[in-house]
Amino acid sequence: MKITIDGKKIEVEGKRTVLEVAREKGIYIPSLCDHPRLAPFGGCRLCIVEIKEKGGFPPSCSTFVENGMEIKTKTPRLQKLRREILELILSEHPNACLICSEKEKCDEYKSTIRKVGEVTGCVLCSNNGRCELQDVVETLKIDKVRFPSVYRNLEVKKGDPFFDRDYNLCILCGRCVRVCQELRGAAAVSFVYRGSQAVVGTVLDLPLIESGCQFCGACLDICPTGSLAERGIRYEDLPDERVKTICPLCSMGCELKIDLKKKKILSSKPSDEGAVNQGQACVKGRFLIKDLIQSPRRIIKPLFRMNKELEETSWEEALDFVAQRLRKFKGKEIALVASPQVSCEEYFLLHKFASEELKTENVDSSYRFSPLAVIDEMAQENGLELDLNFELKDISRAKALFLIGEDIPKSHPIIWLEVLKAVQRGAKLMVASPAELSLNRYSSLWLKIKPGTEFYFLSFLSKLFLQNEQEANHPRIEGFDSFKSSLGEFDLSQVFEMTGITREGLEEAFGLLSEAEDAAFLFGMGLTQYPWGTRNVAALWNLALQAQAQLFPLGLENNLRGVFEIGQNSSGQGLNFNQIFQAALSGDLKALYLAGPAPYLKKANLEFLVIQDSFVNENFKLADAVLPASTFAETDGTFINGEGRVQKFNKIIDPLGDAKPDWWIISQLARRMGNRGFPFKNPPEITKELIKTIPGFSNISCAELGKGQKVFIQEKAKKERSFIPVKYMDINYKKSKKYPFLLSLDYSLDYYRSLVLSQESKGMKAIRDSRWIKISSEDAEKLNLEEGESIVIESSSGKFKGFVKILESLPDGILRASFLLSEDADFSVNGLIPSGFQESHSLGMLPVKIKREK
Amino acid sequence: MEKIMSESNSVQRELIHLLHDVQNKFGYIPAQSISQISRELKVSESEIFGVLTFYKAFTLKPRGKHLITICMGTACHVRGAPMILDEFERKLGIEAGETTEDNLFTLETVNCVGACALGPIAIADGDYHGQMKTREVGEIIKKLKQEKGKSIE
Ligand code: SF4
Ligand code: SF4
Ligand code: SF4
């Protein structure tokens, strides 16, 4: 297509709006309601243009380009109309400052007068200086408003975590409503009331927290005015620097842009250029980065225990002390626990240090809880090879999606956005979960499954596929016959009794999966966390082969894939994560190097304990030395996200106090212990060694990484896939009179190193407190428990304290709590789990009882 | 895209339909019904609220058998509407926006009904009463009570 805009000839391809094309060519058309990431809306009318042979003034944001169009964007008539429209908008927006002739000079005086409740002009607004409305007023050169001004005098909404909403500044452009609905799938806000009362609001004007808001902050970042204001920086000046890094708080690794003022972090926002997140993030990346880096619980001085107490010391002394003591322990006597949240470089060095200096194979990290580790274990048991790499767009391309074992808008927000895209494109979503999830609104089928019976359900579904073989059109691949006969024991008439899912439900599930060409199976901890987790995954694997679906293990920590790749390079002979803690309790272990989160070790029998961490935690009471590690923000490195994408992150501030990056600490220690293999002066030097040593990294070039190009970890060529015969088993939970409830645990990702986010941030606590004990509304009523009441849960091996959270759709008799490795002993479910965990990944279901706090 | 549009339109229609049913059955939209509708139609609660506050036909509070509306527009206001309102409030024992316990009367205010010359104005079940005096208040209430109750739309 050929068109002209303001006389300029332009070639256009595809279905594009006039505004899009103009923007791309650098032709400025004022606009307020349009946003490149949202569907056209046509609300503000500022973007009007003239098109030859078309009457009126069509809005360019919702007019599609046609061949031969001659478009004008700046005629005097248009400018006059636009000014009028803008004046109308301004008549309902505090405008004194916008049109003030002194506004340039005002800057010098205004800094102190911001701290007023009511925003009656730009000088009082937190958006001043970064406001799109200001920009448009500036370009259209508005100096008066000829309509009577109204201040709507709406109450400013301050009852929610993280941000305030002042709709007196709102111009009703609808961007927040649309981003919340179209991109986030939350639809927490909507236009409510009508005519002159129309405003953006929530159901029954409730706080956002009761309206399904995810607190992702997308509305805040897309609002062209100051209506939505982040509380933490309301009164801060503009940043003087903006840098980019990668969020370390889940397996996606969103690219974040961090605003700095005098080298201090003001705020973090999703980066529009982020390959993974494309302008989106979640509550953690958007609102908590600053809190965690600048937490008062940061350790900023090395500590050691020369006498009775932990005392501050210098790095020299601390390193000498640790190096000297560590020399005494070798091999089986010592173990090292690393965090899956450190960079590949650091994890690599921790491993190298353990094997070369501590001469031990007892190195592990908490990654064994992850679906990734469980599917890997399953694959090894059955001689399979896995494809772990994927791309997010594989998910949004799927025609049918099956989600089991995770509440992804909370746990994997970015994956959720892809699922939402697929659904918006017409894909069918099927969810298997015991309790109702907010995303069920988007599902075609919700299978309310009895917790713990996933294995049966999946096998029943496989059986149904076999029975309908013609429709199912099975691939005849290896293992098919033995798989088929292994399903013999499943009697389809028992499906409801055994799983809580009706026969019709099962048939519907079959219909949904067998029709779709491209299916995606996403599975999380809810499937893998049982002692029989590998069997669950095997059942899902078979079903995926039958439905020709791609499997997506929902990763956990940010660098799990990196940890996994590097860990595979070692022999795997040593103690694993749980065994290490068991050995610490039994006294088999004499010394422990903790460079990652761990349960409280009060009962441990250790001669020497070193903690290398960024935050104060309970284990300090037992530590002989504490080495203050800096956070991800204070060094460079690479993370590998859930897709297998290698992402470089950058140092954005200097380490706080005397804290040092993990790679530095380990290198210094190794050198002090006489090892010459740690000459590294900066992370890139370690990256080079990593590339040489670890096979999965061998194709990576540092140059590409530095430029932010798409780099994936390398996978081995795979052999053909095959079915796995299922092993029937009886699943029994030992509920008893004494312990009438079953506690199911969610492994929580709301932590960074040993900092529990909900205990650090009030806002996070309001959204999802790690100390909530979820209970069904019926059980709560029976026991007369009220929301927020503090209660104690007791199992045969311990107790913990928490607060009642009523979850209407939870099955009766089931409790839920989150599992965090490093919580205070009192509040941690760790104590409930009988002597470590029976199997490496099992959080299972624990028989418990509830006691009231007196 | 077109598919989404047509789908969302049909959902919208279904939503309005359902809201009508609820309104007819209960005489208002009970707050709990919003979450039920949300489950049923798979539309968020805030979206439903947006739709139901857009149409005047839906109300969130139960309405009594008889609806009394007092104009509080500027003209009526200066001509003594507040006194009329006070009197209704006193006689009915409720405040503007509320409904009596026996569910007989609902008292509401509006801003200008376009008959300023006749102010102050009270509208009882659709009948306009112009140039209201406080002493007429009792009469209106009595008359409404006697009527077996024209139902309100
Ligand atoms: S924070 Fe996110 S979920 Fe909440 S209203 Fe804004 S866009 Fe919607
Ligand atoms: S709050 Fe902001 S984004 Fe939302 S409608 Fe108002 S001006 Fe637009
Ligand atoms: S926690 Fe995950 S989804 Fe949230 S901002 Fe960080 S990387 Fe993105």
Ligand code: FES
């Ligand atoms: S930008 Fe086109 S109408 Fe608002």
Ligand code: FES
């Ligand atoms: S002010 Fe009452 S009718 Fe206009």
